[in-house]
Amino acid sequence: MKQGIRSAPLGIVCFFLLLPLVSVFPQGVTPDTVQTWLQTDPITLPFREIAPSILQVFDSASVERLPLELLFDKLKEGVAKKVPPARLKTVLEGEVDRLLKVRAILRDGFGKEVEKDPFFLQGMKVGSLALLSGFPEEGLKPVCSPQIGIEKMVSLVPPLVEMHRIDSLPVQPLAYFVQAVSASTLPSTQYGSFVSLYLKASAGRIPPEETLRIMGDILKTGGGILQIERELARRTRR
Amino acid sequence: MSGTNHMGKTRYLGFLLSVGFWVSWFLCPLNLWGDVRIGMEGAIEKRENGDRVYLPQGWVNVSVSHFVSESLSLFGDFSAKGGWDTGMKDIPYDVSSSLSGTFRGESFFFGLEGGLRGVRRYDTARQLEAYLSSNVSYTMAETSLFLKPFLQTVLGPTDSTTISLEPGIEKLFGEGWMGALSFRPALTYYTDGSSEVSLEPKLTLDWFPSVPFTASIRGGWTRRLLDNSDVLRESVVGTLEMIWYPSLHTILQLNATIEKVYRALIVTEKGLTLTSELELRVGLPFTKDSWDLVLGGGYEWRIDSGNPQAEDGWFVRVGLEMKL
Numbered sequence: 001m002k003q004g005i006r007s008a009p010l011g012i013v014c015f016f017l018l019l020p021l022v023s024v025f026p027q028g029v030t031p032d033t034v035q036t037w038l039q040t041d042p043i044t045l046p047f048r049e050i051a052p053s054i055l056q057v058f059d060s061a062s063v064e065r066l067p068l069e070l071l072f073d074k075l076k077e078g079v080a081k082k083v084p085p086a087r088l089k090t091v092l093e094g095e096v097d098r099l100l101k102v103r104a105i106l107r108d109g110f111g112k113e114v115e116k117d118p119f120f121l122q123g124m125k126v127g128s129l130a131l132l133s134g135f136p137e138e139g140l141k142p143v144c145s146p147q148i149g150i151e152k153m154v155s156l157v158p159p160l161v162e163m164h165r166i167d168s169l170p171v172q173p174l175a176y177f178v179q180a181v182s183a184s185t186l187p188s189t190q191y192g193s194f195v196s197l198y199l200k201a202s203a204g205r206i207p208p209e210e211t212l213r214i215m216g217d218i219l220k221t222g223g224g225i226l227q228i229e230r231e232l233a234r235r236t237r238r
Numbered sequence: 239m240s241g242t243n244h245m246g247k248t249r250y251l252g253f254l255l256s257v258g259f260w261v262s263w264f265l266c267p268l269n270l271w272g273d274v275r276i277g278m279e280g281a282i283e284k285r286e287n288g289d290r291v292y293l294p295q296g297w298v299n300v301s302v303s304h305f306v307s308e309s310l311s312l313f314g315d316f317s318a319k320g321g322w323d324t325g326m327k328d329i330p331y332d333v334s335s336s337l338s339g340t341f342r343g344e345s346f347f348f349g350l351e352g353g354l355r356g357v358r359r360y361d362t363a364r365q366l367e368a369y370l371s372s373n374v375s376y377t378m379a380e381t382s383l384f385l386k387p388f389l390q391t392v393l394g395p396t397d398s399t400t401i402s403l404e405p406g407i408e409k410l411f412g413e414g415w416m417g418a419l420s421f422r423p424a425l426t427y428y429t430d431g432s433s434e435v436s437l438e439p440k441l442t443l444d445w446f447p448s449v450p451f452t453a454s455i456r457g458g459w460t461r462r463l464l465d466n467s468d469v470l471r472e473s474v475v476g477t478l479e480m481i482w483y484p485s486l487h488t489i490l491q492l493n494a495t496i497e498k499v500y501r502a503l504i505v506t507e508k509g510l511t512l513t514s515e516l517e518l519r520v521g522l523p524f525t526k527d528s529w530d531l532v533l534g535g536g537y538e539w540r541i542d543s544g545n546p547q548a549e550d551g552w553f554v555r556v557g558l559e560m561k562l
Contacts (some may be wrong), residue, residue: 038410049279085456087360116457159448166483168527192448193414196481203481203489203519210303222344226410227383229446230375231340234311234349 029068031058033077043079050085057092066099070125095128101137102127109144119150126157135161142175148182155188156181162195167202173212180216186224193225198234204235273301279557281531286327286540286549293330293555295321313338315353321402325360331356349373365394380410384420397429414446433465450483464503472501485523509542532557 003164036160038044038051047054050157054075061071074095078088103123104113114120123144130140141170143160145155156178194215201211218227281293304312315338321330355367368391375384386404391397398511406420422438438457456477458518462470480492492512502508515536522529534555541548 024438050497066429162448162450165486166489189413193446195448195450196414196446196452199481199483199489200446200452203301203491205273205275205301207271207301210273210301213271213303213305217240217305217308217311218285218342221342223342223377224447225382225414226408226416227342227347228376229416229444230347230382230384230408231342231349232339234338234351234373 016232022191022198027203029072031055031062031068034058034068037072046082047079047085050089054092057089059173061096064096064100066103067121067124069121070099070128071095077237078185094132098128098131099124101131104141105137105140105144106150109141109148110150116178117150117152122154123150126154130157130161132163133165135164136171138171139164139169142171142178145178145182148178152182152188154207155191159191159194163198166195166199167208169212170209173209177212177216177219180207180219183217184222184224191224196223197228201232201236204232206232210235214226274562275299275559276562277532277557277559279555281534281553281555283553284551285327286538286551289325291323291325291360293321293323295319295330309342311336311340313340313561314542323360328358328364332359333336345378347373354448363395365392367392367394384408386420386422387426392529397425398527400424400426414448416444416446418442418444434462434470435465436460436462439478441479452481454479468503469501470503471499471507473497473499489519489525491517491519492513506542506544508544509540511538513538528561530559530561532559 004027035051035055038048038054044051061068071092074092075088083091102114105127106120106123110117114123117123127140127144131137139160140157143151143156147238148156160169160174160178162220195210197215198208198211202208214231214235215228218224218231239520274294276298277356278296279294282290282296283293284290286492287527289318293536297317300312300314300316300444306312314336316335318331318333320329320333323330332357335531336351338349338351340347342348350372352368352370353368356365357367358364367403370389371411372387373384374386376383377383383406384406386402388402388404390400392399402422402424404420406418408416410416419441420439422436422440424436424438426434426436428434438458438460439535442454444452444457446452454477456475458475458524459473460475461472464470475495475497477496478492478494480490482490482492484490490510492514495512497511499510499511501509504554513536516534518533520531520533523532532555534557535551535553537550540548
């Protein structure tokens with residue numbers, strides 16, 4: 001159990017590094033696909049006894065019109081990690097619960113048409129993982145706004161989750177920062193640097209509210225990573 | 239006479255620092271955010287002269303910030319650390335207070351900071367420092383030009399005034415890499431009429447990846463000249479700084495410096511010095527991120543031309559810091 005907790009952050013980092021591979025998720029997964037896999041793949045042998053309850057979770061997710069690809073991915077991950085069969089169903093139900101919450105947030109933020117967006121699956125995946133990592137639902141809402149768009153949201157959420165792990169992100173200043181990011185011309189490839197800049201600020205005892213406000217102000221006035229580093233470095237040298 | 243002079247300086251220092259504290263304090267209600275931290279620690283230190291000393295100390299840090307607009311921010315900071323040092327007759331302290339402001343536009347940035355610091359340590363007799371530092375920069379896309387004027391007056395065993403101007407260029411490249419090249423000439427006047435010039439070009443490379451880790455490498459060369467153009471000291475310096483977040487609520491910082499003084503007027507100043515410092519900060523569970531356990535250690539190794547025997551020193555410290 002302890003080992004699992006210790007390896008969780010590493011797993012999260014690995015996931016975000018492997019995120020570009022999300023496009024190769026199996027497409028068009030149905031409960032039948034899952035049933036066939038459970039019956040034929042030798043790796044699923046210890047889980048065959050609970051196969052009906054697993055399929056029940058997939059059926060209910062299918063009724064909710066959730067993308068089963070993500071749930072199937074979770075199932076494969078659980079099987080590969082040899083999660084105790086008795087726990088696997090709970091894990092899958094937790095994933096369904098998170099996916100429902102994330103879809104609701106995405107629909108509220110981007111509109112119902114979001115499900116047709118090519119980035120929808122990735123949006124669901126990063127959103128679910130954010131909630132799993134303890135990122136607050138309230139924090140996810142400001143990131144899902146039409147101004148920012150789902151493509152930018154997919155790039156911004158992983159760094160925000162990492163920042164939240166380092167030091168809890170207060171919701172109000174986070175909303176201000178996200179608004180600033182959405183308005184800025186900063187390329188999404190540079191969002192990752194927010195993590196190490198935030199870490200440097202945190203190590204320099206700058207409170208999270210202040211860090212987010214400084215970063216937000218800089219982005220709002222047209223600045224970028226260079227300016228953020230300069231100003232945070234000035235504050236940490238006090 | 240000297241004693242009276244010191245008493246006057248101490249009162250002056252106390253007055254200015256208390257002004258800094260109260261200004262910070264009264265700014266609090268105007269502020270969007272304020273941060274107060276108190277802490278205490280116990281340290282064991284083995285000094286280069288072989289003495290082993292104990293340092294129980296405590297500190298308070300007050301930081302306030304006022305964001306007037308997106309373009310203008312004001313900050314006030316007060317910090318005091320003091321306690322006991324079994325290797326000293328007097329009480330050691332390090333008290334500082336500063337006010338700073340930043341003004342930013344799309345490509346223009348101006349920062350100004352003024353501060354005071356009073357310090358007494360085993361290697362520094364009672365000393366008061368006052369400084370004014372600025373940063374003016376202009377950014378074009380991923381390149382920035384900066385100029386850092388700096389003025390400092392030290393009232394202490396040797397009174398001095400230093401003025402410097404550091405122009406430089408910073409550039410962002412690749413994913414999360416940042417390089418800076420700067421040159422810092424400085425002029426120091428002493429009250430006995432003598433003066434000193436120092437020239438310091440340096441190159442810095444920072445890495446800000448998308449994982450919770452950051453590193454900075456700095457290389458520099460320094461030449462210090464007397465007013466008659468004699469070289470007082472010439473050295474090369476390399477510094478490595480790393481910050482890592484290995485697991486929940488844990489921040490690990492490492493600073494290491496290597497300095498080779500290859501030319502010096504005083505022969506014992508020639509030599510090689512290695513300094514390293516490690517700090518581990520762990521958030522205590524069930525304290526809602528408000529208590530940190532601070533573990534630190536450092537090692538210094540030095541060999542100079544006048545002494546074939548290398549000298550070393552180390553310290554270990556354990557502390558607790560609380561965010562109020």
